[in-house]
Amino acid sequence: MREISTSMWTRRRFGKAALAMSGVLASQLRRTAAQAPVDARVGVSGPDSLRAHAALRGMMYGAAVIPALLDVEGVAAGGSKDPYTLLVSSQTNILVAENAMKWAALRPSADSFDFAEADRLMRFAALSGQRVRGHNLCWHEALPAWFKATATTANARTLLTEHIQKVAGRYRNQIHSWDVVNEAVNPKDGRPDGLRASPWLELAGPDYIELAFKTAAAADPTAKLTYNDYDIELDTPEQSEKRGQVMLLIRRLKARNVPIQAVGVQSHLKADGPMPGTGLLQFIRDMAKIGIEVFITEMDVNTVGVGGAPELQDAAVANVYRDYLGKVLGEPNVSIALTWGITSAHTWLNESKEPWAKRSDGLRQRTLPFDDDMNATRAFRAIRDAIDATKHVTPVAPLVLGPAGRDPGGLYKPFPVQGSPTNESPASQPPKPATPPAGPF
Ligand code: G3I
Numbered sequence: 001m002r003e004i005s006t007s008m009w010t011r012r013r014f015g016k017a018a019l020a021m022s023g024v025l026a027s028q029l030r031r032t033a034a035q036a037p038v039d040a041r042v043g044v045s046g047p048d049s050l051r052a053h054a055a056l057r058g059m060m061y062g063a064a065v066i067p068a069l070l071d072v073e074g075v076a077a078g079g080s081k082d083p084y085t086l087l088v089s090s091q092t093n094i095l096v097a098e099n100a101m102k103w104a105a106l107r108p109s110a111d112s113f114d115f116a117e118a119d120r121l122m123r124f125a126a127l128s129g130q131r132v133r134g135h136n137l138c139w140h141e142a143l144p145a146w147f148k149a150t151a152t153t154a155n156a157r158t159l160l161t162e163h164i165q166k167v168a169g170r171y172r173n174q175i176h177s178w179d180v181v182n183e184a185v186n187p188k189d190g191r192p193d194g195l196r197a198s199p200w201l202e203l204a205g206p207d208y209i210e211l212a213f214k215t216a217a218a219a220d221p222t223a224k225l226t227y228n229d230y231d232i233e234l235d236t237p238e239q240s241e242k243r244g245q246v247m248l249l250i251r252r253l254k255a256r257n258v259p260i261q262a263v264g265v266q267s268h269l270k271a272d273g274p275m276p277g278t279g280l281l282q283f284i285r286d287m288a289k290i291g292i293e294v295f296i297t298e299m300d301v302n303t304v305g306v307g308g309a310p311e312l313q314d315a316a317v318a319n320v321y322r323d324y325l326g327k328v329l330g331e332p333n334v335s336i337a338l339t340w341g342i343t344s345a346h347t348w349l350n351e352s353k354e355p356w357a358k359r360s361d362g363l364r365q366r367t368l369p370f371d372d373d374m375n376a377t378r379a380f381r382a383i384r385d386a387i388d389a390t391k392h393v394t395p396v397a398p399l400v401l402g403p404a405g406r407d408p409g410g411l412y413k414p415f416p417v418q419g420s421p422t423n424e425s426p427a428s429q430p431p432k433p434a435t436p437p438a439g440p441f
Pocket of ligand 1: 099142230
């Protein structure tokens, strides 16, 4: 297994590499901007990128990525020419592995771990000056094949604890935030507490959530510990009920002093569906009152219900990004938005065979800010406009990671939480660099 050796990178070398890379990125992406079918006047690279616009406002824009597709070696050698790699480097300041940090990916057998892909992502992010969200430590899906035959009521708590210790411990002090527990609420299962009747609940008991958060806090005291869920955005009866149960869960955890700092609202929306309304905004404000940040963690827009021509899909998708992000990014405790993928060339919506993902005309979905050819879509402009309109107007310098992959100036901690393990005392903070070197932007 290859170890990440970010400590070998001095800040000077890092700054030089970042500057060199930004030159390559600008020239590679100039072509993409010129080819953009929707509005050739919209630049997409360098200072025009989502990354740069977000950083200027103290925010983060990010995307789920497939580490195996990232040309880490090229970036380490001074510049990659791979279009996907260039897009990810230039447009995002936070990344999440779409699958590479899930149990199924990390646990080939009950007593072994395979960190190759996860390490690859961490190395790429360190080289590119990006933060990383960890996704996820505990979920009822993406469990390895051996899990069903191995996990029992007698060993489930140990399995969960040891997994979190090992995984969160490996990336201690390097992860922006961990989705500690994913999708644990499902009112349809009929429990009074709204919890999903998942293998974890059934084998480890309902306090497995508390156990997971406490274990994660001990394993990585600087990551923001997050509860992440879907179908809590709309004001439909089902989603309102689920959002209410998520709210109650977070309140119960806070009341018991369980270390939790954020809620992830996944935001898988539909181009022809109802738009989120006042319920979600109220939820976000109620979270602010109890010191919880809200991250938009997995946004994309399903186009199965709209016309298939690129311009029709793009217009409908852009409207959803503009309206939704315009609303939520106006809230002071929402300063991070990630899309689930960055280009429709790689999105679960184009891979799934499910009827709700398959277009009846056989065309591919255009769900993200870049299309199959890595050209910017109208969604790019909509996302950037929403970022520009945010009230997070405090300009910040570009993120420059220290040798250990930390954020030395604390630039991306806009919403400190009382009593949170992520609030380090001044004495425990790493020293600030005297003169921050220039970042990629
Ligand atoms: O890795 C195997 C590969 O070896 C095999 O050849 C291939 C054959 O189909 O399957 C591969 O695994 C698939 C994996 O994606 C990687 O492509 C799994 O079958 C497939 O189930 C898996 O789907 C992922 C899904 O989560 C389940 O883990 C999607 O890519 C991923 O986008 C999706 O992401 C979830 C978030 O984690 C949580 N929120 C909802 C979101 C969308 O469902």
